[in-house]
Amino acid sequence: xxxxxxxxxxxxxxxxxxxxxxxxxxxxxxxxxxxxxxxxxxxxxxxxxxxxxxxxxxxxxxxxxxxxxxxxxxxxxxxxxxxxxxxxxxxxxxxxxxxxxxxxxxxxxxxxxxxxxxxxxxxxxxxxxxxxxxxxxxxxxxxxxxxxxxxxxxxxxxxxxxxxxxxxxxxxxxxxxxxxxxxxxxxxxxxxxxxxxxxxxxxxxxxxxxxxxxxxxxxxxxxxxxxxxxxxxxxxxxxxxxxxxxxxxxxxxxxxxxxxxxxxxxxxxxxxxxxxxxxxxxxxxxxxxxxxxxxx
Numbered sequence: 001x002x003x004x005x006x007x008x009x010x011x012x013x014x015x016x017x018x019x020x021x022x023x024x025x026x027x028x029x030x031x032x033x034x035x036x037x038x039x040x041x042x043x044x045x046x047x048x049x050x051x052x053x054x055x056x057x058x059x060x061x062x063x064x065x066x067x068x069x070x071x072x073x074x075x076x077x078x079x080x081x082x083x084x085x086x087x088x089x090x091x092x093x094x095x096x097x098x099x100x101x102x103x104x105x106x107x108x109x110x111x112x113x114x115x116x117x118x119x120x121x122x123x124x125x126x127x128x129x130x131x132x133x134x135x136x137x138x139x140x141x142x143x144x145x146x147x148x149x150x151x152x153x154x155x156x157x158x159x160x161x162x163x164x165x166x167x168x169x170x171x172x173x174x175x176x177x178x179x180x181x182x183x184x185x186x187x188x189x190x191x192x193x194x195x196x197x198x199x200x201x202x203x204x205x206x207x208x209x210x211x212x213x214x215x216x217x218x219x220x221x222x223x224x225x226x227x228x229x230x231x232x233x234x235x236x237x238x239x240x241x242x243x244x245x246x247x248x249x250x251x252x253x254x255x256x257x258x259x260x261x262x263x264x265x266x267x268x269x270x271x272x273x274x275x276x277x278x279x280x281x282x283x284x285x286x287x288x289x290x291x292x293x294x295x296x
């Protein structure tokens with residue numbers, strides 16, 4: 001994306017972040033110090049993060065339908081320090097980014113820089129239409145560690161909702177859904193489902209096992225209706241499926257009218273221990289034990 005071979009000490013290379021990447025056009029400067037951050041596995045600055053996102057956009061998204069499904073938020077304009085110093089500016093930046101897609105559902109990716117600058121990054125994937133925020137942070141745990149960041153995101157989504165006149169229920173109005181360290185679904189082109197091992201030497205029972213012990217009459221019906229690709233004609237075997245026989249066994253019920261077999265008190269004692277109980281008793285105990293005499 002940029003040639004750094006002739007970069008000398010104190011010099012900088014200018015990279016233009018066009019509007020299609022972050023929604024606003026600005027320039028980012030890369031110096032030798034920025035490169036040393038990568039080579040030395042040191043803290044990662046915002047210039048390096050922007051350069052990586054620009055490269056990702058050029059290689060994967062630019063000129064493809066995916067560019068309408070994924071958008072990026074500028075980490076320089078929306079950072080932890082910016083939230084502390086200019087929270088209204090950060091909120092407006094997020095709202096403008098959300099409004100750029102209108103009513104089209106899109107996932108906005110925000111690499112959020114915590115404080116001190118470059119010390120730690122986390123990723124927010126925001127769907128403002130569905131009002132869902134995917135929070136990915138493998139180091140510092142839950143979003144409650146960054147209350148200012150969460151508040152600015154929730155407020156931005158609420159402002160975006162009001163500007164597009166979206167109607168939501170009362171329970172949803174102040175309850176933005178946050179999901180921690182979960183992956184999110186994207187649409188992919190997948191191959192047609194088909195069984196690849198269809199050799200006759202496998203035996204008839206192999207289809208019975210593949211289809212979760214489905215009975216052979218239903219398997220033949222699947223073949224007749226062409227509902228399974230690669231399923232060949234099968235003959236119902238004479239062998240009995242041992243697993244099916246065991247699974248269909250049932251237990252005899254206990255006789256509720258059975259009388260006591262003991263003839264004297266304390267001859268047969270039943271005992272059971274309960275615990276640990278989540279709430280301690282008044283005496284601070286977590287367990288209790290019961291003794292039941294069979295005769296009395």
